[in-house]
Amino acid sequence: xxxxxxxxxxxxxxxxxxxxxxxxxxxxxxxxxxxxxxxxxxxxxxxxxxxxxxxxxxxxxxxxxxxxxxxxxxxxxxxxxxxxxxxxxxxxxxxxxxxxxxxxxxxxxxxxxxxxxxxxxxxxxxxxxxxxxxxxxxxxxxxxxxxxxxxxxxxxxxxxxxxxxxxxxxxxxxxxxxxxxxxxxxxxxxxxxxxxxxxxxxxxxxxxxxxxxxxxxxxxxxxxxxxxxxxxxxxxxxxxxxxxxxxxxxxxxxxxxxxxxxxxxxxxxxxxxxxxxxxxxxxxxxxxxxxxxxxxxxxxxxxxxxxxxxxxxxxxxxxxxxxxxxxxxxxxxxxxxxxxxxxxxxxxxx
Numbered sequence: 001x002x003x004x005x006x007x008x009x010x011x012x013x014x015x016x017x018x019x020x021x022x023x024x025x026x027x028x029x030x031x032x033x034x035x036x037x038x039x040x041x042x043x044x045x046x047x048x049x050x051x052x053x054x055x056x057x058x059x060x061x062x063x064x065x066x067x068x069x070x071x072x073x074x075x076x077x078x079x080x081x082x083x084x085x086x087x088x089x090x091x092x093x094x095x096x097x098x099x100x101x102x103x104x105x106x107x108x109x110x111x112x113x114x115x116x117x118x119x120x121x122x123x124x125x126x127x128x129x130x131x132x133x134x135x136x137x138x139x140x141x142x143x144x145x146x147x148x149x150x151x152x153x154x155x156x157x158x159x160x161x162x163x164x165x166x167x168x169x170x171x172x173x174x175x176x177x178x179x180x181x182x183x184x185x186x187x188x189x190x191x192x193x194x195x196x197x198x199x200x201x202x203x204x205x206x207x208x209x210x211x212x213x214x215x216x217x218x219x220x221x222x223x224x225x226x227x228x229x230x231x232x233x234x235x236x237x238x239x240x241x242x243x244x245x246x247x248x249x250x251x252x253x254x255x256x257x258x259x260x261x262x263x264x265x266x267x268x269x270x271x272x273x274x275x276x277x278x279x280x281x282x283x284x285x286x287x288x289x290x291x292x293x294x295x296x297x298x299x300x301x302x303x304x305x306x307x308x309x310x311x312x313x314x315x316x317x318x319x320x321x322x323x324x325x326x327x328x329x330x331x332x333x334x335x336x337x338x339x340x341x342x343x344x345x346x347x348x349x350x
Contacts, residue, residue, distance in 0.1 A: 007303040022263035025349045029282035031066035048193025052162040061105030067342040068316035071101040072110040077135040087325045094118040104335035113151035124160030131156040132165040153188040164189045167199035170224040183231040198233035200224040217246035218271035222278040240288040241271040272312035285315030293321040306341035311350040
């Protein structure tokens with residue numbers, strides 16, 4: 001077990017002792033072992049959806065905590081197989097992807113229709129499957145960015161998936177269509193008893209201004225989350241915020257100055273707390289992205305992201321490239337380090 005405090009370095013005291021004042025923990029609906037009974041069972045989700053969502057919370061090293069650790073591997077489509085797997089070609093074989101999720105103690109594995117369909121009879125009963133249905137492909141020349149459907153909900157149901165996932169590029173010219181398609185997919189998935197996960201990403205070159213990338217600002221990502229829960233996503237996946245003030249900096253949309261003073265500060269836990277708040281104050285779980293692999297500092301970066309998510313009131317982490325773009329033993333260690341944060345009772349909600 002890695003020492004989380006050592007991994008956090010000079011930030012340890014600040015991250016582990018911070019208290020959120022703008023939106024307090026008492027105002028949130030927090031994760032817990034009874035989350036499905038306490039929160040999701042109040043909704044319009046069917047008993048089959050409740051059962052499949054509970055299966056995720058009951059699996060892996062985090063079983064019974066109300067938190068989740070998910071291995072996502074769709075980068076072979078979203079980026080390219082070469083960029084994703086050249087560092088570790090064994091993950092071109094879908095079986096090794098699922099085995100990494102199992103050996104790493106994950107609650108679920110998320111991947112493409114092809115990957116999970118290739119090994120469904122062997123593994124669908126051993127770890128919950130989340131099929132990511134739409135993707136951005138980069139083989140079109142010149143490259144363009146759009147999420148398109150690669151399959152349908154019935155195929156996910158037939159291969160034994162517990163849940164389905166989709167991405168919306170909020171802010172893009174195609175976002176209206178993507179939002180409508182995701183809404184239709186989620187409604188059908190719920191009808192068949194599967195839970196839903198929405199990757200709520202912002203994509204527009206105009207979101208970058210004066211050297212600042214506001215596609216990871218708390219105010220804009222928070223609103224993306226709020227749109228995602230509106231189409232009844234059961235889990236929201238979002239990049240952890242790195243700044244705030246996207247609305248005023250870009251001079252568009254509508255916001256309120258209270259967000260930038262009373263409700264948040266520039267502290268990363270406060271910024272992520274705003275993301276949680278936009279998920280109906282925690283009624284829908286927020287999982288943050290583990291981000292790209294940068295090499296040597298991945299373990300510390302993953303632990304930091306997990307601490308911020310947990311202390312903000314989030315539900316967990318979805319960690320892909322940091323885990324599978326390295327030797328298998330190191331990937332397992334990284335996944336388990338993330339999980340150790342959620343298993344550590346001394347790391348509490350801020």
